Amino acid sequence: MKATRLGILGLGTVGSGLVDLLEKGGANLRHRLDHEIRVTRALVRDDTRERRLPSSMVTTDPAQVIEADDVDVVVELMGGIEPARSYILRALGAGKSVVTANKAVLARHGAELLAASHASGRPIGFEASVCGGIPLLRAISTGLIADEVDQMVGILNGTSNFVLSRMHQDGLDYATAVALAQERGLAEADPTLDVNGSDAAHKLILLAEIMFQTAVGLDQIEREGIEAIEPIDIQTADSFGYVIKPVAVAKRVEDALDLRVHPALVPYTHVLGPVSDEYNAVLLRGEATGETLFYGRGAGSLPTASAVLGDIVELVRHPDWRIPWDPAKSTKVRHVPGTSRFYLRFPVHDRPGLIGKVATALGEHGVSITHAQARLVGAEGAAGNLTILTHVTSEPVIAQVLSKIEKTGAVRAPALSLRILD
Ligand SMILES: NC(=O)c1ccc[n+]([C@@H]2O[C@H](COP(=O)([O-])OP(=O)(O)OC[C@H]3O[C@@H](n4cnc5c(N)ncnc54)[C@H](OP(=O)(O)O)[C@@H]3O)[C@@H](O)[C@H]2O)c1
Incomplete structure (x- = not known):
């Protein structure tokens, strides 16, 4: 034999x-x-x-x-x-x-x-390098090879997903949820690369290289971590029918490729909504196939070893097997400012007129509000948060209006803005 x-x-x-x-x-x-x-x-x-x-x-x-x-x-x-x-x-x-x-x-x-x-x-x-036990690269480079995949949205980092899931389901704060992930062996002693989006960005690079046949550098990926998310964000999102997930997005926009990693509000009804704890999922949209979903364990000793062994078996069966790769076909990678609905949290002091200042600044920039909640606790002068969901607007407009609001002194700390994935 x-x-x-x-x-x-x-x-x-x-x-x-x-x-x-x-x-x-x-x-x-x-x-x-x-x-x-x-x-x-x-x-x-x-x-x-x-x-x-x-x-x-x-x-x-x-x-x-x-x-x-x-x-x-x-x-x-x-x-x-x-x-x-x-x-x-x-x-x-x-x-x-x-x-x-x-x-x-x-x-x-x-x-x-x-x-x-x-x-x-x-x-x-290198199947095991992206989403551990999910045979994703093979599916993209064989089963879906005839399709033109133009968009991908996925949860590529199990540690961040676990942290946000525990904050949501157990009401933990961020630091306690990270400590629990470490205790369960799901986060390194230094979890920085997982929670700041770098690990997901590494995987997104590989996915984009295989899906779009293009060379991608880490600095070409827009990256935001989950470190700034507080229990109030999780609770407010929940009250409006959303769950906060660490997503990675790749899409063709005009002649370019837009790649980003950030937390986002995902509706409960979205297929990524129920993807919890250390699980990963990737939703691909192809011209021929429409939507295809991959779900499974993104890390761990045996799931990852299974993907490694899958590659070895592939080599046994097809010694000439190669991952299709043609850098000559490279597509430009560039951040294309997009439009979406936004979740905004403004840490404010409990002083008369502050909420009005925020709402006026948003209105002056043409940003209209669909939902708003203010939680200002304690005696006058105490601190709280104003949370707002907007209609569709553009990323540059949100950046401008947040900077303007900060300059007015209406907020006690920079606002948090998260995209809503509809
Ligand atoms: N763990 C997961 O769930 C997972 C999931 C997907 C992908 N991966 C990837 O799989 C790879 C391995 O991860 P892991 O979690 O198995 O790592 P690990 O537990 O830290 O094991 C690393 C192994 O490599 C050996 N090693 C490291 N540097 C070496 C060097 N310079 N010379 C010789 N031996 C060296 C270590 O030797 P000693 O035992 O002597 O220290 C150890 O046996 C990483 O690239 C990781 O990103 C891991």
Whole structure:
């Protein structure tokens, strides 16, 4: 029976999950494929720790894995930019196929790595790097290949979604919800990249590169995190029939591609409304297929390892398989100021006339209000919030009017503005 021999770089959460999955499902896979997939070598930083593999297979020397004769596929599961990037390039140069789950290195050096893959004639699979267990890239690059996908909206970061879900369902404040995510192993000790939109932006880069065949830089993505969201925003959104979700949006606008990551008010009736906790979902709109929804676990040891193994099986079945990639077809990426309804929260002092000042400034800029609530607690002079939902208006108008209102001294802190996804 033929065999594919794996050299794994990294035996952490996902690497150990891959070893587990092969142990549990290897026999079944062997039977279904008439082909064996087995691990022969693994690279770690610390080879004194007990591992799921015999110590004879574990090394701290990358050459013993990357350039080994008994390795056909190098599976990069270390994370980070360097040395992951150099190791992937070395593996392709040594004639190995590569599978990686590393969105950070792909988002930063994807074009270089894909070009190296094409030049070496060896494939690089990276299904696990976007939305963990959801086989999304394969669906886009195979099943939907004949369709012209012009828009994507998704929840790509499970940590942010978990934090906002707990704030909504359990009434937690932001800091307590983040601490709970850390306790459950859903957030790193430093959760910054998850909550400030960077992780979702990395995944959006990869999705956009595959969907729109274009090279995208991190600085071309408009990014807003969820750090400024307070319980009052969650409660007010809820009272109007909305739930706040961390969304990523990619759409063709005129001749360009607009890419952004930000929290938004999503109606309960929208398909993304019920997507809670660490779950991810991606809604694609294609010219031929209309709307297609993908939903599942975006991270975790076994879901992510399952996507890694899916790529390896793809290589077994189709050794010449490549992710379609043609940088020559590049579309311009630019932020196109859009229009939407907005949710605005103005932190105000409880003083006569302040609400009137805000409403007048909005009116002078042609922004009309559909709903408004003021919660001003305590004696006169106490602080509170004025929350407003607007009719459709444009992003530049909202930016102008918020800046004007701040200058009037009517607010005690900058206003929060969130788009409403209708
Ligand atoms: N965890 C998830 O749910 C998830 C989901 C989707 C994608 N991913 C991606 O999958 C990749 C792996 O994530 P993970 O959560 O499994 O990471 P992890 O638990 O931190 O494991 C990293 C592994 O790589 C090894 N390693 C790191 N740097 C190394 C170096 N310079 N030389 C040799 N070995 C090195 C570590 O060795 P030691 O054990 O000796 O420290 C460890 O075994 C990342 O790119 C991540 O973004 C993860």
